[in-house]
Amino acid sequence: MSGTPTAKDATRRLAAIDLGSNSFHLLVANHQDGQLQVVAKMGEKVQLAAGLDAQGNFTEEAMARALGCLERFAPFLAGVDADNLRIVGTNALRAAKNARRFIDQAEALIQHSIEIIGGREEARLIYLGAAHALAEVHGRRLIVDIGGGSTEFIIGEDFEPQALESLHMGCVAYTGSFFADGEISEKRFRRAELAALSELANIQRHYCQLGWQDPIGSSGTIKAAAAVIGARGDGDASVIEREALLKLRKKLIAFGHLDKVAMEGLKEDRARVFPAGIAILCAVFEAFGLERMRYADGALREGVLFDLIGRDTPEDSRRHSVALLMRRYSVDTAHADHVAQSAMVAFDQMKLVWHLSEEQRLFLYWAAQLHEIGLAVSHSQFHRHGAYLLEYSDLTGFSRPEQQALAFLVRAHRRKFAQKELEELPAAAQPLYGRLARLLRLAVMLNHARPEQAITDFRLDSDGDAIHIALPAEQRHVLLLNDLEQEAAYQAAVGQTLTYDA
Numbered sequence: 001m002s003g004t005p006t007a008k009d010a011t012r013r014l015a016a017i018d019l020g021s022n023s024f025h026l027l028v029a030n031h032q033d034g035q036l037q038v039v040a041k042m043g044e045k046v047q048l049a050a051g052l053d054a055q056g057n058f059t060e061e062a063m064a065r066a067l068g069c070l071e072r073f074a075p076f077l078a079g080v081d082a083d084n085l086r087i088v089g090t091n092a093l094r095a096a097k098n099a100r101r102f103i104d105q106a107e108a109l110i111q112h113s114i115e116i117i118g119g120r121e122e123a124r125l126i127y128l129g130a131a132h133a134l135a136e137v138h139g140r141r142l143i144v145d146i147g148g149g150s151t152e153f154i155i156g157e158d159f160e161p162q163a164l165e166s167l168h169m170g171c172v173a174y175t176g177s178f179f180a181d182g183e184i185s186e187k188r189f190r191r192a193e194l195a196a197l198s199e200l201a202n203i204q205r206h207y208c209q210l211g212w213q214d215p216i217g218s219s220g221t222i223k224a225a226a227a228v229i230g231a232r233g234d235g236d237a238s239v240i241e242r243e244a245l246l247k248l249r250k251k252l253i254a255f256g257h258l259d260k261v262a263m264e265g266l267k268e269d270r271a272r273v274f275p276a277g278i279a280i281l282c283a284v285f286e287a288f289g290l291e292r293m294r295y296a297d298g299a300l301r302e303g304v305l306f307d308l309i310g311r312d313t314p315e316d317s318r319r320h321s322v323a324l325l326m327r328r329y330s331v332d333t334a335h336a337d338h339v340a341q342s343a344m345v346a347f348d349q350m351k352l353v354w355h356l357s358e359e360q361r362l363f364l365y366w367a368a369q370l371h372e373i374g375l376a377v378s379h380s381q382f383h384r385h386g387a388y389l390l391e392y393s394d395l396t397g398f399s400r401p402e403q404q405a406l407a408f409l410v411r412a413h414r415r416k417f418a419q420k421e422l423e424e425l426p427a428a429a430q431p432l433y434g435r436l437a438r439l440l441r442l443a444v445m446l447n448h449a450r451p452e453q454a455i456t457d458f459r460l461d462s463d464g465d466a467i468h469i470a471l472p473a474e475q476r477h478v479l480l481l482n483d484l485e486q487e488a489a490y491q492a493a494v495g496q497t498l499t500y501d502a
Contacts, residue, residue, distance in 0.1 A: 013039070015080045016304035017073060019114065021049035021092035022148025022172050022273065023220060024066065026073045027301040028080065031309055036302075040076045044069045045269040048092035049149040049172035057098040066102065070110050082112060083359070086304050088125075088399065089116045091149030091170065113428075115399035119166025123152040124317070124396055125303035127161045130154075130218050132306055133298025139213040142288070145299060146221040146280050148172035148273070153203060155210050163210055167199040171221050171277035175258075179276060182258040189253055189279055196283035204287050215290050218299040221277030224270055226295040231265030240293045242285055249282055307397070312358065317397030322366045329376040329389070331369070335447065338454035340368035343443035347436075349460045354435050363402075364436050367409035368443060374410070387411030387421075401426065405433055412437040413444050417494045435465070438496065442469065445483045466497035476501070 011032045018025040028040040046069050051062020058066075077085060093099045093116050103114050117125070126145045134141065138158070145152040149170040155163040178192040217226070217240065225248065230237025234244035252275045255261050261271040284290065310316055326333060343364050347356065374386030391407035398406070408425060412418040422434050446455040459470040469484070481502060488498045 013080050014305050015085045016301045017087040018301040019089040024069045025301045058096050063102050087114045117399045120164045120394045123154050123164040123166050126152050126300050127154040127156050128306050129298040129303030131159045133296050142212040142215045144217050145219045165203050169196050169199050171273040174276035175273045192279035193283045196280045200287040215293045216296050217293045227265035228263050238295050242291045321395045329373040336369045338447045339443045340365050341454035342446050343368040345456045346439040353462050371410050371413045383414050413440050419494045468499045
């Protein structure tokens with residue numbers, strides 16, 4: 001028997017980097033036979049959130065710390081294909097005004113794109129990572145993940161989240177807000193708890209109505225709390241009991257100052273943000289009436305890897321998001337399918353010439369499916385309304401740059417070419433999405449009269465970015481020729497060439 005790996009047992013090397021507000025984490029693993037085998041795992045306290053100045057910009061020192069960490073991560077990515085690597089940024093990168101400047105430097109260093117994900121998408125990925133770590137545990141779970149700049153709350157069962165939320169409270173942010181001068185007191189601690197309780201009031205009733213059997217904590221603060229409680233002999237190192245948490249709270253207040261916080265089981269680089277994290281955790285226990293919480297491995301970086309495994313398959317959560325949008329906004333599915341079929345024919349004719357990937361094929365297909373969702377708002381300027389809905393909705397599975405790209409395609413599918421919006425995309429993505437928009441515009445135009453069958457009998461030829469479309473004589477009716485003339489003028493206005501046979 002040959003020793004060549006079969007499709008079943010072939011090993012796929014995957015990597016994820018989580019650019020958190022407090023820490024950066026790297027996870028490299030082999031995926032084989034449905035299992036992940038960890039190859040490398042690293043984490044560093046970078047404290048991006050602590051590096052935000054009064055104007056909301058990252059300081060030069062914070063960016064230097066972050067870039068230095070990524071430089072140390074880079075050697076572990078050797079041998080990982082670009083399609084098998086995701087780098088995601090969370091709350092601090094969502095908040096910083098100069099995030100783009102840092103991202104440009106980081107992408108140049110690590111030679112891969114960085115995706116800023118929304119809070120609920122972060123929560124979904126955290127749940128995915130935790131759910132895989134808890135695969136043997138059944139029943140409804142509450143999962144809490146206290147980060148540096150935000151805290152995620154998820155209720156789910158098996159691998160399906162049922163409620164996702166990200167609240168603006170984290171151990172780094174709360175350290176700056178309530179313990180900025182280092183002083184720890186009962187009054188300071190309670191102020192931090194009350195601020196967290198105020199945030200939790202937004203979700204408290206809904207989450208308690210859904211209910212859960214198993215409260216779970218993941219990631220840094222909760223992991224550290226469980227470790228300290230275990231080291232102090234106040235309980236199991238994998239379980240946080242309410243009484244033990246309150247003892248820990250009392251001990252932290254007794255230190256009196258952040259510089260004096262030192263406890264067995266607590267890493268030195270976490271000590272200064274630990275009291276704020278515990279204040280948030282105490283508020284969580286209080287708001288939800290918890291008596292205990294288990295710590296479980298599996299968080300954002302693991303969730304990113306499991307999400308990567310499901311991408312470009314029927315289980316891709318982005319497919320489900322697109323289908324949900326089509327139902328929510330009552331899309332004319334027959335017409336959307338016709339436009340998508342024409343777009344796929346155009347894509348397949350141009351993919352080699354323009355070096356297009358299968359991932360880009362998906363985005364063109366989704367844009368074709370969704371190009372009319374803005375009609376649910378108004379027929380006038382519906383391409384603008386559709387773009388707004390796509391850019392600002394919580395779309396499961398999509399990062400913010402992906403939503404921006406999809407929104408651009410929908411915005412650009414008709415009327416004057418959306419050159420201004422194209423220039424708002426990252427510079428490296430502009431040529432690509434400009435080309436995809438031109439293909440979508442042709443697909444929409446070919447099906448303008450809403451024919452009973454998709455128009456697929458056409459031929460595209462190109463000379464660089466110049467396109468020539470050839471249609472059979474029976475397709476060259478007056479309306480289509482008029483549309484082609486107008487489209488050629490729209491493209492000429494932004495320096496592009498479209499020709500056709502009259």
